[in-house]
Amino acid sequence: MLKKFLACFSLLFILAATNTAFAKPAEITGINAFNLDKETVRIEISYRGGKLDSSDVSTSLNFGILSVEMHNTLPGRVSRVSGTQIDSGARDFIDKILANETQPKLTKVQIQFKSFLEGDVQVSFEPSNRSGRKADRVVIDVKTNAVKDKPLEYFDGGDKVIVLDPGHGGSDSGAIGPSGVTEKYVALEVSLKARDLLTASGYQVVMTRTTDVDVAAPGVPDSTELQARVDKAPSNAALFISVHCNAFSNGKANGMETYHAPTAVQGARLARLLNEELERLGGLNNRGVKAARFYVMTHSQCPASLIELGFITNPNEERLLASDDYQHKLAQAITNAVNRYFNQGGFD
Ligand SMILES: [Zn+2]
Numbered sequence: 001m002l003k004k005f006l007a008c009f010s011l012l013f014i015l016a017a018t019n020t021a022f023a024k025p026a027e028i029t030g031i032n033a034f035n036l037d038k039e040t041v042r043i044e045i046s047y048r049g050g051k052l053d054s055s056d057v058s059t060s061l062n063f064g065i066l067s068v069e070m071h072n073t074l075p076g077r078v079s080r081v082s083g084t085q086i087d088s089g090a091r092d093f094i095d096k097i098l099a100n101e102t103q104p105k106l107t108k109v110q111i112q113f114k115s116f117l118e119g120d121v122q123v124s125f126e127p128s129n130r131s132g133r134k135a136d137r138v139v140i141d142v143k144t145n146a147v148k149d150k151p152l153e154y155f156d157g158g159d160k161v162i163v164l165d166p167g168h169g170g171s172d173s174g175a176i177g178p179s180g181v182t183e184k185y186v187a188l189e190v191s192l193k194a195r196d197l198l199t200a201s202g203y204q205v206v207m208t209r210t211t212d213v214d215v216a217a218p219g220v221p222d223s224t225e226l227q228a229r230v231d232k233a234p235s236n237a238a239l240f241i242s243v244h245c246n247a248f249s250n251g252k253a254n255g256m257e258t259y260h261a262p263t264a265v266q267g268a269r270l271a272r273l274l275n276e277e278l279e280r281l282g283g284l285n286n287r288g289v290k291a292a293r294f295y296v297m298t299h300s301q302c303p304a305s306l307i308e309l310g311f312i313t314n315p316n317e318e319r320l321l322a323s324d325d326y327q328h329k330l331a332q333a334i335t336n337a338v339n340r341y342f343n344q345g346g347f348d
Pocket residue numbers: 167168174175183244245
């Protein structure tokens with residue numbers, strides 16, 4: 001009520017007012033991404049029922065995600081999948097687009113790029129055209145030459161802190177394979193090898209355990225044990241990666257998969273990169289990138305992923321997981337994913 005009154009007030013006393021602060025919120029009606037030309041990806045955010053200008057819209061780049069904050073807007077139907085469209089050409093650059101009302105009348109649109117983005121972003125405002133085929137739009141142009149992979153060999157971890165959490169340990173073996181290989185052993189061996197590779201790349205690595213022990217104590221509730229692992233992460237930790245093996249009653253179940261917490265945007269990106277690197281090893285069936293509420297992911301203060309390296313209950317995969325050579329490859333895959341996470345994220 002107060003805002004309506006103020007809107008009338010300002011219109012009465014400020015001639016030709018373009019005051020948007022008190023205006024009725026605009027409803028976002030669609031988001032389209034397409035390649036404008038060879039060098040530019042264009043993202044058009046259509047809206048109706050209000051008028052937006054540069055005081056309403058701000059952009060920021062972080063970890064390969066372009067965030068567009070749109071004040072005085074409601075996400076309308078684009079908060080559901082139906083309003084968002086990424087053309088096939090733009091799919092080369094954009095992974096997904098999310099829109100949410102993060103505060104009352106503040107919509108945050110997140111454009112998740114597939115790779116490193118250096119930051120040439122132009123925002124303009126286009127009015128609807130008479131033919132009615134185009135609504136009022138916020139137009140965002142991103143130069144695709146700013147989207148690129150940096151060669152991995154130049155990577156310097158820059159002392160970023162990576163937490164590696166070998167699953168289980170001590171009194172808890174985790175799953176056990178048909179010939180007796182334990183999940184806690186594989187998880188630790190792979191994590192130790194990944195620690196060495198990451199350290200050599202300039203990261204600081206914190207392990208939740210480096211030997212065959214319970215992190216909290218034997219026999220404590222799961223939540224106590226898992227919280228002890230989360231607590232091992234220092235406050236400046238950049239990533240938390242939990243390493244596990246899968247298990248199923250049927251020994252034919254096979255493949256690897258990676259997890260992130262639901263709605264965790266950076267965690268999802270980490271899980272996707274880990275999944276891509278594990279797939280690149282070519283050994284196992286890819287069961288995909290999945291969302292789940294695993295304790296260490298939902299309680300981590302930094303982006304987190306849990307990886308299932310393979311099925312220890314499958315005789316072939318048990319043999320692979322127990323081999324020093326394959327463990328080294330898995331460690332290299334984890335290291336590559338971490339490098340790509342930061343390479344593509346636009347860190348200095
Ligand atoms: Zn496990």
